[in-house]
Amino acid sequence: MTFRRKYEEKFFRGLSFLFTAIIVFVLVQIIWTIAKKGVPSLSWQIVSQEPKGGYYFGKEGGILNAIAGSFYLAVSATVLAFVISLPVALFMNIYLIKYQRLLIGIRFFLDVLWGVPSIVYGAFGFTLLMYLGYRNSLGAGVVTVAAMITPIMIRAMDEVLKTIPIGLQEASYALGSTKTETAYKIFFREALPGFATAILLAFGRGIGDAASVLFTAGYTDYVPRSFSEPTATLPLAIFFQLSSPIEEVQNRAYAAAVILTLIVLVLSISARMLKPKK
Amino acid sequence: MPSTIETMQESNIKVESISANVPIIEIDKLNVYSKGSHLLKNISTVIPKNKITVLLGPSGCGKTTLLKCLNRLTDLYPELKVKGSIRIDGEDIFDSGKDITTIRQKMGLLLQRPYPLPMSIYENIAYGLKLKGVRNKKIISEKVEKHLREVALWDEVKDRLKTSAQRLSIGQQQRLCLARGLAVEPEIILADEPSSALDPISSRVIEEEFIKLKSDYTIILVTHILRQAKRLADNVIFMYYGEIVESGPAEQIFENPQSEILKEYLKVGH
Numbered sequence: 001m002t003f004r005r006k007y008e009e010k011f012f013r014g015l016s017f018l019f020t021a022i023i024v025f026v027l028v029q030i031i032w033t034i035a036k037k038g039v040p041s042l043s044w045q046i047v048s049q050e051p052k053g054g055y056y057f058g059k060e061g062g063i064l065n066a067i068a069g070s071f072y073l074a075v076s077a078t079v080l081a082f083v084i085s086l087p088v089a090l091f092m093n094i095y096l097i098k099y100q101r102l103l104i105g106i107r108f109f110l111d112v113l114w115g116v117p118s119i120v121y122g123a124f125g126f127t128l129l130m131y132l133g134y135r136n137s138l139g140a141g142v143v144t145v146a147a148m149i150t151p152i153m154i155r156a157m158d159e160v161l162k163t164i165p166i167g168l169q170e171a172s173y174a175l176g177s178t179k180t181e182t183a184y185k186i187f188f189r190e191a192l193p194g195f196a197t198a199i200l201l202a203f204g205r206g207i208g209d210a211a212s213v214l215f216t217a218g219y220t221d222y223v224p225r226s227f228s229e230p231t232a233t234l235p236l237a238i239f240f241q242l243s244s245p246i247e248e249v250q251n252r253a254y255a256a257a258v259i260l261t262l263i264v265l266v267l268s269i270s271a272r273m274l275k276p277k278k
Numbered sequence: 279m280p281s282t283i284e285t286m287q288e289s290n291i292k293v294e295s296i297s298a299n300v301p302i303i304e305i306d307k308l309n310v311y312s313k314g315s316h317l318l319k320n321i322s323t324v325i326p327k328n329k330i331t332v333l334l335g336p337s338g339c340g341k342t343t344l345l346k347c348l349n350r351l352t353d354l355y356p357e358l359k360v361k362g363s364i365r366i367d368g369e370d371i372f373d374s375g376k377d378i379t380t381i382r383q384k385m386g387l388l389l390q391r392p393y394p395l396p397m398s399i400y401e402n403i404a405y406g407l408k409l410k411g412v413r414n415k416k417i418i419s420e421k422v423e424k425h426l427r428e429v430a431l432w433d434e435v436k437d438r439l440k441t442s443a444q445r446l447s448i449g450q451q452q453r454l455c456l457a458r459g460l461a462v463e464p465e466i467i468l469a470d471e472p473s474s475a476l477d478p479i480s481s482r483v484i485e486e487e488f489i490k491l492k493s494d495y496t497i498i499l500v501t502h503i504l505r506q507a508k509r510l511a512d513n514v515i516f517m518y519y520g521e522i523v524e525s526g527p528a529e530q531i532f533e534n535p536q537s538e539i540l541k542e543y544l545k546v547g548h
């Protein structure tokens with residue numbers, strides 16, 4: 001090795017190390033800040049009670065409204081997105097497999113949708129809401145979040161379906177299956193473990209997003225009892241309560257941040273562990 | 279009138295000699311093209327009933343492609359253009375009015391590698407039966423046992439029929455795939471180098487199976503293993519670069535080859 005190449009190698013290795021260190025440092029800082037402020041305010045009361053005296057001014061109570069609201073919202077949106085994504089992903093990989101050009105176009109389009117900022121979905125949901133004459137509600141939030149995570153779920157499922165060997169498809173057709181039978185009886189079962197990852201990924205994105213629910217789901221002190229009632233969500237619980245001048249309320253925001261971070265962390269770790277071992 | 283009796287006798291003899299070699303598959307001027315290349319060139323041949331017909335030839339000569347034409351798995355590959363006609367039991371399989379799934383159920387398929395369906399051992403065999411409309415649980419159970427016995431797998435798996443088929447060994451999976459194909463009661467078995475991924479014992483089981491099955495099924499076996507071809511073949515179709523170079527009864531092909539390419543292939547093969 002010449003001197004120059006040795007030097008080059010050292011320089012770039014140093015550079016990579018430096019930036020990695022910066023990233024890790026920032027990440028640790030973020031988690032540390034949230035934990036330092038949030039963990040002391042975590043209590044049974046925080047997770048089990050609705051806020052008392054208004055979420056913005058009341059010093060008593062917890063964030064059960066946001067925890068329950070977020071779960072209702074993310075679970076419903078994930079179910080809705082799944083119901084839409086499954087046939088689309090199967091259709092792409094069974095029927096459209098002959099039209100590779102079209103498929104490339106569709107995948108590109110979905111990837112663009114994946115990249116669209118969630119506030120745009122929020123604005124879309126809001127416009128739709130106004131047009132239909134509904135008010136902010138859990139249902140409207142569900143539809144908006146579902147619209148946001150559907151492209152993610154389709155593409156994640158699509159990537160799983162793409163890895164199914166052509167031999168399995170041949171075996172299925174050779175037994176006399178139709179395309180629909182091949183899709184729902186063979187491909188679906190073969191891809192099921194991979195789909196779990198896709199579902200967790202979409203759920204994680206749905207539960208953590210603030211902008212899409214800002215204009216659509218509203219905010220309330222209570223746990224919603226139906227899809228037509230407005231609902232609180234964890235991201236908005238952070239956003240609204242952090243801006244309050246009252247310290248107890250701010251602490252509730254940090255507690256919400258800790259809980260949300262934990263949920264997302266658990267989701268992405270389980271998604272990673274579920275990845276099929278190849 | 280003795281003359282009519284004579285003609286009757288004659289025609290009887292004729293019928294018999296034909297039925298010994300009834301063609302079940304007739305391929306006429308079959309051509310397959312993909313983008314720039316001509317994969318199968320003017321293939322015309324007949325494949326007789328209840329015989330093992332071996333497709334022999336070096337890798338890449340088009341054996342798999344020919345086999346896939348027979349049950350129209352070529353439909354899955356948009357880049358392939360298929361021209362010509364293939365008749366099975368007198369029916370043109372490219373006739374757009376025909377239901378392709380019933381045509382495909384006339385043929386069991388064994389691939390180079392086994393692809394068990396993502397379900398239990400039991401369901402793997404029941405699957406094809408259900409597609410055929412068999413709903414009676416008792417009949418299905420009987421068939422599952424019958425066909426697992428047929429491929430000498432029953433004793434190995436009878437205590438774990440409900441476990442995933444994908445957990446079986448490769449050799450067991452391949453035998454399961456054969457049983458799965460037999461369960462839909464095909465007339466023809468298409469096998470594409472079925473023992474190439476198997477250990478010697480499993481491939482011996484498959485070979486023995488084929489010899490037994492010959493009395494009830496027409497078997498088309500693709501292989502590039504000359505010894506396997508010699509052990510199993512009744513008829514041989516020798517292919518080279520997408521063409522049929524020579525075909526005929528096994529003894530004739532192996533003992534008295536005509537073309538230089540086949541002579542060379544038989545000399546270097548093993």
Ligand SMILES: Nc1ncnc2c1ncn2[C@@H]1O[C@H](COP(=O)(O)OP(=O)(O)O)[C@@H](O)[C@H]1O
Nearest residue numbers: 312317336337338339340341342343344355357
């Ligand atoms: N789907 C396809 N598209 C384009 N070319 C193909 C396709 N399938 C096979 N071929 C080509 O056709 C030729 C014959 O292949 P194949 O039938 O698999 O041969 P064999 O089974 O005798 O080894 C090979 O040159 C292969 O590259």
Ligand SMILES: [Mg+2]
Nearest residue numbers: 338341342470
């Ligand atoms: Mg081949």
